[in-house]
Amino acid sequence: MPKPTKGPRLGGGPAHERLLLANLAAALYTHERITTTETKAKRLRPLAERLITFAKRGDLHARRRVLAVIGDKAVVHKLFAEIAPQVADRDGGYTRITKIGNRKGDNAPMAVIELVLEPVVKKQRAAKPAAEAAPVEAPVEETAPVEETEVVEAEVEVEETEAAEAPAEETEAVEAK
Template sequence: MPKPKKGARLGGSASHQKAILANLATSLFEHGRIQTTEAKAKFLRPYAEKLVTKAKAGSLADRREVLKVIRNKDVVHALFAEIGPFYADRNGCYTRIVKTMPRKGDNAPMAIIELVKEKTVTSEASRATRAAASKKAAATKAEAPADTEAAEDEN
């Protein structure tokens, strides 16, 4: 009889791992950032990003798929109404993992996983910003020698 392959499990059993990931994802979408162990954060990242991708699509079938995992309807509503549309123009990388100090009691490596809130800046916009800044700097340099010459004439 074929047996399922076992990989790394967070809680011991597959069902416990599923429950842990569902609860972590619910907390992440509710609060925007959570502190957990590094291993749990690494397991949570692809799990949460798939849920955000479903929220971006926004269909009824996707909403029902997400409701199977996240049982809190308020969090699912926020995911589909706010978080999904916020990342509409972004392809992946919705979360960030930042390593922090180890936990005091057992020295477990800790990390903060958070939703990325910054919009990405396109290269065209940054190029235009750089050009405007260089023009402004050139204009201030041109005015500065004229001001010093006028000050010398007064003396």
């Protein structure tokens, strides 16, 4: 669990905050999106993403570390069996926080925290006309000497085979005398 911040905790002492965040994480993995206050969502994000990172590892030690935080075997199973394979290609950013306005009763700022389960789309870089032209030409020049060395090696092999045949011809000429 990340280092707790200084100052007041969520709802009381550090033990209560730890249990509160564990329950929020279990609800997030069960429902894949929950509505809570902005403060709780911001405090939940590092814990939830760390547990997903453990689930991506998938070994027994990681499962036991997640079970130490959450405690519900059904939720941990869903995290390891369903959620982790969906985010396997993602390097981080497994959660998204969206602010939704204030709560009616006490005007507390509310937010939705949800799992980002969409597949990762690789961005392709747009070609710049002047800047891209120079680097593209440089690798072409580098490949040309490589081909020349292959040609040189092939010529060396041809010369070696000719040299090997030449002594055979000389020995035949010597034997003929």
